Amino acid sequence: MNNILTIRKPKRPAPLVLDSPHSGTAYPADFEYACAFGHLQYTEDRFIDELFSSAPDHGAALLLAHFPRSYIDPNRAADDIDPALLDGDWPGGQINPTSRSNAGIGLIRRLVKPGIPVYERKLPPEEIQRRLEQYYHPYHNALEALINETHYAFGQVYHINCHSMPASTAVPKRPTALMGYRAKSSDFVLGNRDAATCSAEFTHALRNFIKGLGYSVTINDPFKGVEIIERHSDPARGRHSIQLEINKALYMNEETFEKSKNYNALKGDIEKLVTFCAGYARAQLTDLAAD
Numbered sequence: 580m581n582n583i584l585t586i587r588k589p590k591r592p593a594p595l596v597l598d599s600p601h602s603g604t605a606y607p608a609d610f611e612y613a614c615a616f617g618h619l620q621y622t623e624d625r626f627i628d629e630l631f632s633s634a635p636d637h638g639a640a641l642l643l644a645h646f647p648r649s650y651i652d653p654n655r656a657a658d659d660i661d662p663a664l665l666d667g668d669w670p671g672g673q674i675n676p677t678s679r680s681n682a683g684i685g686l687i688r689r690l691v692k693p694g695i696p697v698y699e700r701k702l703p704p705e706e707i708q709r710r711l712e713q714y715y716h717p718y719h720n721a722l723e724a725l726i727n728e729t730h731y732a733f734g735q736v737y738h739i740n741c742h743s744m745p746a747s748t749a750v751p752k753r754p755t756a757l758m759g760y761r762a763k764s765s766d767f768v769l770g771n772r773d774a775a776t777c778s779a780e781f782t783h784a785l786r787n788f789i790k791g792l793g794y795s796v797t798i799n800d801p802f803k804g805v806e807i808i809e810r811h812s813d814p815a816r817g818r819h820s821i822q823l824e825i826n827k828a829l830y831m832n833e834e835t836f837e838k839s840k841n842y843n844a845l846k847g848d849i850e851k852l853v854t855f856c857a858g859y860a861r862a863q864l865t866d867l868a869a870d
Contacts, residue, residue: 583717585643586725593638593857594733594864596725599741600653600718600807602628605645609706612649613699618691619649620836624743630830630849631741637850638857639739640725644718648688649697651710653718654740654805655679655686664689666701670708679805686715719810726811726818735817737781737860740807744768746828751800766794766829770804770822776812777819781859785821788855792848794829 582605601624612619634641644653660669661680664687676685683690687707688697729736749764767789771777786796804822812820827833830845 582645583714584645584721585641586721587635587641587643589635589638589640591638592640592729592732594729594736594860595639595853595857596642596722596729596736596738597631597634597639597741597853598642598644598722598725598738598807599624599627599631600644601648601742602626603644603646603648606647607650610650611700612697614691614695614697618695619647619697621745621833622649622688622691623647624741625827625836626831626838626842627741627743627825630825630846631853633850634853637853638861639853640729642718642722642725646714649691651707651714652684652686652688653715654807656806657686657711657715659685659806660707661685661687661689664698664702665707666703669704719807722807722811730816730818733860733864735860735863736819737777737856738808738811738818738820739856740804740820740822742822742824743827744802744824745833746826748801749824749826749828751797753797753800763795764826764828765797765800765824766826767796768800768802768822768824769796769798770802770808770824771799771820772804772809773799776804776808776814777821778814781819782821784859785823785852785856789852792851794848 604623628643631641658675659677659680660674661676679685691697726736726738746764750762751765769782769786771782782798786798789796802824808820808822812818830842831838
């Protein structure tokens, strides 16, 4: 463990790696944000690190970020930089802001929510570069090393990128159920970038397992996955990455940031989910050996 991240490895490893890039709560001293601290807390994937904390006991390697996503977001491309935030020209190359930067939620957040800016200042390029060097790149390097190590040992690897989502954002664009006259929020969303980062077989097996636990699940709706699964996947070479989003309303009060009475039940179901994934990944090794 260090002040940037934690890596926990299992004693009996399966070809399974989990990471939580957005559950960090160690706010660096040089952040110098201007918004209310509670607004920054709202952006955290709070308790995701705890919900998956037993994953190594079931065969999965686990990577956890300690720094908050509002400081720098590992789930964005390194050049997804908002020009409206820059105090000066970006040195040595082109920045490539996406629609996320335009919306204020790129690599470095400009907004915590619409109308509420993070800063009352612009950021010198050197400050952003320092965050990239000290936080962003070490996180991606650690994840890449875990995936490479696991793939080397087993010939394939299944990677689950773990997140939570506010209930208000969990509403699928193609609703499967209604709550009154409104579309019902999904309990879980699996993202594989339209089958580009993970096999359909694992995606559907995971969906069916979670549904069997009594939860609603959608695939690529409303979230398909972003930088982490795109960057670290290669299904043709046995590197499968999927983004897993859990509705915060299942386990916490989104206003007070406190665990709800359902927290322990969900944590138990998460342990079952990890056990299932480890078993699935090990079963693929048997099939591979018999090929």
